[in-house]
Amino acid sequence: MRNAELFEIARRYMPGGVSSPVRAFKAVGGSPIVIERAKGSRIWDVEGNEYIDFLCSWGPLILGHAHPSVVEAVCEQATKGLSYGLTNLHEITLSQKVAQLVPSIEKVRFVSSGTEATMSAIRLARAYTKRKYIVKFDGCYHGHYDSLLVSGGSGVATFGIPGTEGVPEKMAELTIVLPYNSTQAVKEAFEKYGQDIACVIVEPVAGNMGVVIPDYEFLKALSEETRKYGALLIYDEVITGFRLSLGGAQEVFGIKPDITCLGKILGGGMPLGAYGGRQDIMSMIAPEGPVYQAGTLSGNPLSMVAGIKTLEELEKSNPYHSLENLTRKLTEGIGEILREKGIPHRINAVASMFTVFFTDGDVTDFQTAKKSDTQMFGRFFRALLDQGILIPPSQFEAWFLSTAHAQEDIDIALEKINKAVSSL
Numbered sequence: 001m002r003n004a005e006l007f008e009i010a011r012r013y014m015p016g017g018v019s020s021p022v023r024a025f026k027a028v029g030g031s032p033i034v035i036e037r038a039k040g041s042r043i044w045d046v047e048g049n050e051y052i053d054f055l056c057s058w059g060p061l062i063l064g065h066a067h068p069s070v071v072e073a074v075c076e077q078a079t080k081g082l083s084y085g086l087t088n089l090h091e092i093t094l095s096q097k098v099a100q101l102v103p104s105i106e107k108v109r110f111v112s113s114g115t116e117a118t119m120s121a122i123r124l125a126r127a128y129t130k131r132k133y134i135v136k137f138d139g140c141y142h143g144h145y146d147s148l149l150v151s152g153g154s155g156v157a158t159f160g161i162p163g164t165e166g167v168p169e170k171m172a173e174l175t176i177v178l179p180y181n182s183t184q185a186v187k188e189a190f191e192k193y194g195q196d197i198a199c200v201i202v203e204p205v206a207g208n209m210g211v212v213i214p215d216y217e218f219l220k221a222l223s224e225e226t227r228k229y230g231a232l233l234i235y236d237e238v239i240t241g242f243r244l245s246l247g248g249a250q251e252v253f254g255i256k257p258d259i260t261c262l263g264k265i266l267g268g269g270m271p272l273g274a275y276g277g278r279q280d281i282m283s284m285i286a287p288e289g290p291v292y293q294a295g296t297l298s299g300n301p302l303s304m305v306a307g308i309k310t311l312e313e314l315e316k317s318n319p320y321h322s323l324e325n326l327t328r329k330l331t332e333g334i335g336e337i338l339r340e341k342g343i344p345h346r347i348n349a350v351a352s353m354f355t356v357f358f359t360d361g362d363v364t365d366f367q368t369a370k371k372s373d374t375q376m377f378g379r380f381f382r383a384l385l386d387q388g389i390l391i392p393p394s395q396f397e398a399w400f401l402s403t404a405h406a407q408e409d410i411d412i413a414l415e416k417i418n419k420a421v422s423s424l
């Protein structure tokens with residue numbers, strides 16, 4: 001059956017035909033593709049169309065699709081049981097590995113998604129500090145927990161308003177929303193409300209308003225202000241963990257947050273999230289402490305072995321330098337193509353993640369990200385898809401490279417992007 005026919009059936013039985021909203025391609029128009037299989041840097045839809053994949057399942061697949069040693073580990077584990085509901089050997093191995101690799105983590109709790117990780121980290125921070133307010137930044141996404149699905153008002157430091165129907169105002173009001181990269185706003189918010197702020201949660205490199213690079217001064221101010229006022233600093237490294245380096249953004253910037261949230265790469269394509277931090281903070285979690293948090297499938301052995309294998313491969317090959325080089329070739333190539341055609345753009349890139357914005361101003365926060373021409377992005381996306389290049393179906397997301405992407409993929413991709421852009 002064809003993509004469009006299948007999607008009609010999907011829409012009958014699933015809201016919008018999808019299990020997660022952005023997959024419906026609403027931001028870019030056109031009918032979504034339905035995936036049949038994927039391998040390495042390539043993905044195929046049900047019509048047999050092949051795409052070079054720069055979506056990489058939104059970040060987890062730093063080794064590309066169906067990496068042989070990850071698949072082998074998962075298959076082998078499957079024959080020994082899918083879930084035990086009791087502590088297994090692989091949890092112990094992965095917890096040790098995470099504590100070794102991520103500078104700020106001494107103890108870690110496994111959950112099944114990034115959303116669960118941030119939600120639980122916030123509960124923990126509120127319990128630890130005995131305070132209720134949390135600070136988040138406009139344009140950062142931390143999953144769909146009520147307190148975090150909140151957007152800013154029009155002022156600089158505003159109490160949140162519900163970012164969706166179904167979030168009570170009373171809940172949203174406990175979240176203070178500030179502009180990303182604004183050291184000034186952070187200082188003002190702490191001056192005013194510091195005694196009641198439990199934590200600041202931040203993407204240390206933003207990926208969910210498109211890639212936005214933090215000012216080092218901004219990150220430093222977050223550490224200083226939280227310490228000064230006795231609040232906790234939560235790094236949401238669900239994207240950046242094991243993506244920027246083995247120790248994540250905190251290793252790259254040399255800053256230790258109090259709590260770190262992980263997901264995506266940690267599970268190597270299986271459902272997995274985690275939050276971790278200092279011993280004294282993590283000891284608040286049940287059964288050691290009074291903060292309840294649990295999960296039937298938490299620490300399940302399939303996710304554990306996929307995560308262990310993924311991290312082992314990364315440790316073995318340490319691909320970060322070559323991934324960054326390959327990414328630079330791609331972003332420079334795209335920049336050249338767009339420049340030649342006279343299309344205004346900005347490309348924000350870090351390590352193996354980047355975003356192409358269609359604007360002629362620098363993109364440093366959500367306000368400036370929103371200046372991008374999203375109509376143009378929609379046309380760009382569809383022209384690329386027609387050429388066999390898959391990128392995230394929204395302006396405000398990151399493209400990812402994997403170790404399965406070779407120089408040849410980049411050469412082919414640039415040729416196809418050139419053709420696509422010429423057709424715009």
Ligand SMILES: *Cc1c(COP(=O)(O)O)cnc(C)c1O
Pocket residue numbers: 112113114115116118141142143144203207208236237238239263264273
């Ligand atoms: C993807 C993401 C999440 C949510 O993770 P899910 O597994 O989708 O619940 C949280 N924070 C960041 C920074 C993310 O990119």
